[in-house]
Amino acid sequence: MRRTSSISLTCLVLASATLGPALTAQSAAVTPDMVQTGSDIPAKWEEPHPGYDYEKREVMIPMRDGVKLHTVVIVPKGAKGLPILLERTPYNASGFSTDRPHMRDAVWSAQRDWADDGYIIVTQDIRGKYGSEGDYVMTRPPIGPLNPTKTDDTTDAWDTIDWLVKNIPESNGRVGMIGSSYDGWTVTMALLGPHPALKVAAPESPMIDGWMGDDWFHYGAFRQVNLDYFTEQSSQRAAGSQVPRPGSDDYQDFLDAVSAGHWAEANGFKQLPWWNRLSAHPAYDAFWQLQALDKLVVQKPASIPTVWLQGLWDQEDMYGAVHTWEALKAAGHASNNHLVMGPWYHSQVNRSAETLGPLKWKGDTAADFRRTILIPFFNTYLKDRKAAESLPAALIYNATENHWDKFADWPGVDEKHLTPMYLQSEFGLALNKPQAGEDSYLSDPAKPVPYLAPPVEADGGKRWQTWLVQDQRPVATRTDVLSYQTPVLDRAVSLEGAPFADLFVKTTGTDADFVVKIIDVYPPNDAEQPEMGGYQLPISLDIFRGRYRKSFPNPEAIPAGAVEEYRFRLPTVNYVFKPGHRIMVQIQSSLFPLYDRNPQTYVDNIFFAKPEDFRSATMTVEHNPQAASSVLLPIVSGK
Known part of the structure; x- marks a missing residue:
């Protein structure tokens, strides 16, 4: 036995007995401030921001039907008489800013220049998304046949602006709207019935017509890589997820699924009202026509000074x-509307833009544009600060010569002044009409032409932003791609405007797609940029679904073996083919998995084509005096 342990234990027992009553008496002395009867979380926590140079306010703005929209307002401290920059978005208004001491660091990159210039910055969740109340409807149509309610994004913008100018005492009562892609669509919707305080607007790459050439279709061919957007955007109020993939190659994944409809519904899309509406309307019927905003803004033209802005290689909203x-120009409303096309991918105007894939510019073309052109344009109407130089009718980047070109009257589409460049025998391309000739290729739906070299990452992965400037040599040698080119140019050829494809083709099938690309073929060697030697740079390309050759609303089968004409517009260009280069035209019948496969057998709804509907077909492109296939180029003489 260890005696020391016994003594210690005895001492502890005696001490406890002696101190016990004293501890009990002290514990009994409870004061009111010791007792918390409610939650330890306050009803509203207001974090002090000493040293911050701005104040962030989160408010719920009531709409005319009682629905409240979550809105983030960022005001410079000490502000007085500042204009408001408003962006309405489905992409989480709270995520547009962070908690940092300086306003320019707190806002996202596209807003820093505006913060530097002295703007109150407001971002709002549209109806039904993130913090806003109400029901979300994908690009909610204007009030009318497709929208029987009494609200749309026109009324919501009006009500929002009305509240802002009445409840932000630091403002001067003037508002400018800006936003890209979906946010550009919300700007355009606001222009259909603008609030008097809306003084200037900039729809950037706006979603205008989802069937003709923006996100969902191009001339009837479905852009199936956007199916992930459906779940991300409409599977829940906050951000949804991409569709899980069985593998790492979308080329194979969509090929195995047979059709876009089967892929979508195997992944639960029948739960999504937007998918059900879209897939029921594969043709350009009233569902699409009644929400085409380029038609609606002409019916309700606004007097608001507006910059219509997009990238020359916009991989999402080129249309x-x-x-x-x-x-608007054709309807006589050119005076307050301006066109800007920069050397950018989709929404790159809001990011850094020193390069685009392999193409290199002189400095940051997007930042320079924002600071020297866009913000001064807004300041003219929001701050009475006249810009040093007026914005021309059209400002379009010349990618070859690496500078902006200003146009008092941009031709846009002018079919009377297009120059045909005809397909020739031996795969030539020339200005003279061709002699008798034709070329054929076998289009096999089981082996579609990829838009990116497989494996193709989900949603295009890191290559998505720059796929439109990808080198076309990997597909140029495929037997199902026809490539026609000029001799080496001995002089520059300048294009300004919208080219057209004009093909005369017969097929052994009863439906077909046609992809046409206009390509700048670089010389075999490039001393300044060796990696560009022999590069085949697409400058304008698009796809056309053959069933719509006569009518977009009323498709019809292609008569097998008959020569049919397929004439369609290609994306706008402002480009110079340099001496020593060649002009190339490529023709193919698929661009997969970006676009769904055409079964090449006519079916009522390609979304739900069956495996047995997909058949190989021989496409024969004619180039003879009676059927002279060509691309119609907006060639400018004297340049």
């Missing part, structure tokens, strides 16, 4: 801005 500007 909307330029077609809307052209429609």
Whole structure:
């Protein structure tokens, strides 16, 4: 036995007995401030921000039907008489800013220049998304046949602006709207019935017509890589997820699924009202026509000074801005509408833009544009600060010569002044009409032409932003791709405007797609940029679904073995083919998995084509005096 342990234990027992009553008496002295009867979480926590140079306010703005929209307002401290920059978005208004001491660091990259210039920045969740109440409807149509309610994004923008100018005492009562892609669509919707305080607008790459050439289709061919967007956007109020993949190659994944409809419904899309509506309307019927905003802004033209803006290589919304500007100009509303096309991919105007894939520019073309052109344009109407130089009718980047070109009257689409460049025998391309000739290729739906070299990452992966400037040599030698080219150019050839494809083709099938690319073929060697030696750079390309050759709303089968004409517009260009280069035209019948496969057998709805509907077909492209296939180029003489 260890005696020391016994003594210690005895001492502890005696001490406890002696101190016990004293501890009990002290514990009994409870004061009111010791007792918390409610939650330890306050009803509203307001974090102090000493040293911050701005104030962030989160408010719920009521709409005319009682629905409240979550809105983030960022105001410079000490502000007085500042304009408001408003962006309405389905992409989480709270995520547009972070908690940092300086306003320019707190806002996202596209807003820093605006913060530097002294703007109140407001971002709002549209109806039904993230913090906003109400029901979400994908690109909610204007009030009318497709929208029987009394609200749309026109009324929501009006109500929002009305609240802002009445409840932000630091503002001067003037608002400018801006936003790209879906956010560009919300700007355009606001223009259909603008609030008096809306003084200037910039729809950037706006979603204008989802069937003709923006996100969902191009001339009837479905852009199936956007199916992930459906779940990300409409499977829940917050951000949804991409569709899980069985493998790492979308080329094989979509091929195994047979059709876009089967792929979608195998992944639960029948739960999504938007998918059900879209897949039920594969043709350009009233569902699409009644929400085409380029038509609606002409019916309700606004006097708001507006910049219609997009990238020359916009891989998502190549159609909307330029077609809307052209429609307004044709209707006599050119004075307050301007077109800007920069050397950018989709929404790159809001990021850094020193390069585009292999193409290199002189400095950051997007930042320079924002600071020297866009913000001064807004300041003219929001701050009474006249810009040093007026914005021309059209400002379009010349990618070859690496500078902006200003146009008092951009031709846009002018079919009377297009120059045919005809397909020739021996795969030549020339200005003279061809002699008798034709070329054929076998289009096999089991082996579609890829838009990116497989394996193709989900949603295009890192290559998605720059796929439109990818080298076309990997597909140029495929037997199902026809490549025609000029001799080496001995002089420059300048294009300004919209090219057209004009093909005369017969097929052994009863439906077909046609992809046409206009390509700048670089010389075999490039001393300044060796990696560009022999590069085949697409400058304009698009796809056309053959069943719509006569009517977009009323498709019909192609008569097998008959020569049919397929004439369609290609994306706008402002480009110079340099001496020593060649002009190439490529023709093919698939661009997969970006676009769904055409079964090449006519079926009512390609979304749900069956395996037995997919058949190989021989496409024969004619180039003879009676059927002279060509590309019609907006060649500018004297340049």
